Amino acid sequence: MDTRRFLQTKMAGLAARMSRLARIDNAFVGLRPQDLPYAPSPEHFQVANQRLHKVEQRIRTRFAQLRHHWRDQPVQRTLIDMALVERELDRARRLFGMFYEVFAQRGTSFGPALSAHDAIAQDCYVAVREAAPRIFDGPLLKPVCYMEHGYSPATMRRGVALSRLLGEANPFPLIRIPWDRDQPWQSVFLHEVAHNLHADLGIWQENRQAVVRRVIGQLRDPFLATVYGRWHKEIFADLAAILLGGPAAAWGMADFLAHPAPRTMTYRPGGAHPTAYLRVYLLAEMMRRLGFTRDGTRLLRVWQTLYQRSGPNRIPPALVQSVPRLVPEVVDEIAFQTRRNLAQRALVDVIPFRRDDEEAIRDGAAALREGRSTGLPPRFVVSAAHYALESGRVRPTELAQRVTRELIALGRESAQAAAQAHGPARAGRLPPPGSTGSARPAMPSSSLSSSVRALAA
Template sequence: MASGLSASWMLAQEARALLNRLSRIKSFALQETMVPAAALGVEAQAAIERHLSRGVRRMKNRVLEFLDWLEGPDGARATPAECQKRFTFVRLRFNAVLSHVDIFSEALSQRSEAETGVWLSGLDVVCRDALALPGYIDPPPVICYLARGPGAAIRRARTRLPGGEENPIAIVRLPRERMISSSLASSLVHEVGHQGAALLGLVPSLRKELRETAPPQGSSSATWQLWSRWISEIVADLWSIAKVGITSTAGLMGVVSLPPPFVFRINPGDPHPTPYLRVKLSAAIGNALYPHSSWQDLDELWTSLYPMDRLDGARRELFAAVEQCMPEFVGLLVNHCPPALRGKSLKDVLATRERRPDRLAILHRSWSQGGSPSRLVRAPPTLAFAVIGQARVRGSITPEHEGDLLAKLLRHWAWRSTVDAGEVCAGITSNGAGAVVRETARFPEQAIR
């Protein structure tokens, strides 16, 4: 049977092993190989390095404090069980620090993949544009990575990581199969919308208004309870529609194009609206933000793809009831005035003239037929996605052309953000070397055709 001294010695050895492992956690800037254009933005890189450095430093202090206690008089008087209990808590905190390293490493390791890393850097730029809401929110850094599986997700900034530490950045996970066509923009901006909604406190304020608006009883009351249950995903869809227009709804149709039993399935525990209703709601929100016949065209197309004639009577009645009160709900949603917007509605702040379908069509004609494709790369990324996505929906461009354009744009945005960051860090002004850099910067634009 082990004595108190042998237990103390064993735990001291284990604690020292933790210190050795902590000393081998290196800065990502020293171990991730990637071309400069695939690298994280300066702000995101700095936030991650500060977070991990602080976590390692705190963990080292905890281990040293445990060793001091173990070798001191209190540790000498403690039983082996008490020593083990203290060490167990230290080791749990140690595992939490390593889990943070794994979380960021999973997102960063893909930056060294040929082409994929640069695309991800371009997506980071799109996220920054999608989250921008000057005067209302202070956006955190956002980075993206790809994963297997069907679902996109976001680990929001300022939420808790394992162990209780605050996440310094937002991390968006995208399925590899969505790196095509409208599904990419729709899913990406939807996930960014979750971060924007959290920063503005939209879900709590909307749930409060829904409770105050819902009828006290009856079938309508049950429908409003569904809106309240689904509101977090609905708000993210609203954000996506506001930023990329029809591209969002068309992309959503691609994402939820599943066998009919899944499209019509109602899962009480799922925060996502039933896919059939979600697409219809997306079109209704789009028409409320940017009125145009295109939204009705998408709605009718979706209905033709998934007719309800084979559903049982109960589900047909439920879907009919939801669709009946959808206009009232959409009106409440787009005109909602959360405290964070200081008297303005979501429609006032999120909707912009450039994302209207007729305006997007004009922009596409002027950018493509006018012989000025370079204007596309100078547009805000979400506007570029909106223009290209709607052109694809209208049949103005082919899927092949769309894919080529998106690939070139992602590479350009990644390259441009790298050059811009380099100019800032080097303190380059409009004179001298800066003129050379900006003259060279025109080259990638010539590839956008």
């Protein structure tokens, strides 16, 4: 076999692989009729196929150039052109693999739990649209959840360029749930949804700049300004989770953050996540600002019993000493100050949470203990399930099954509302405001002039 024949054979192999990853659908990923209630919407498949088709077109363009020039150019140039085709094939392989892995999980025993979490994520967006109509630019595809290894949930937000996809943009939010965290009372899930809201609301940079200015203005300390500027996204997600789920979300986050003292009380230089010990002070302050002072006080008392500030720790003294001064300032800046991209409203205005919401959640917890439907929007069901679990009067497995069934039913109602508004092919979009009854009317949140000064001492 001579060199040209060798290259021709290699090129034939490339041609045979070109169209194998160009399309994905329910049947291709192995979803059976009984799995379809848990499947992503037809529009999610449509968007996935549009992205695959775009990459397929790039593959064909590269291959056409290769086939046209390979006989008349140096062999090294031909190998480079083949590598360019391979690069696009790799892009298609990665993109197809991501969609396949995410969609195919709906045909497993995790399908119902994933569908339930889809309903929670969608409802968080609905809550914002109900309180702030037209805040989002155009129609939005709902987030999709999937299972993967890892200690904590994570998210890949809409439009972000993913290194795992060789820079391809993510077409819709993907929220990762660890295999063992599929129970629907995980408050940390609301935190992950909040990351997506943060991005889709377009206030990342505006928030960071405001936090840095606030810290510099208060303490004139560049180190503290840099740290809180780096932490702003995680703090936003924590505070937004409380607005989405109430005090139960704060308790759930504290549960997630509670580890042996060496981990909880260690500062990680350059890390995006606030030191866990300090993070709970922010949660408590948010509850106090919303009027849930008793919950905030109780949380800090539990936290200070678990972790002694005077004991060994690996937190820079400046960070610890700044808690009484900076925690109220940072919470106020992120949650209670207006933003241009929110049309001169604050976070508490676009995700309102009121005392009667908390009362409804408590009633929902009682309903879950008694085996009744809660009548709550999905995001509040998470908190009701947390309280029901906390009561110790219902078995976790039974509670998870009960809540999952309710969330799936709510998700189905929302999908039907979206289909009626946009057509069946657009059922993957968020339903129009007022069509589901899942979100409560907006009302300005209370702003209490309290801080953590006494409890931080």
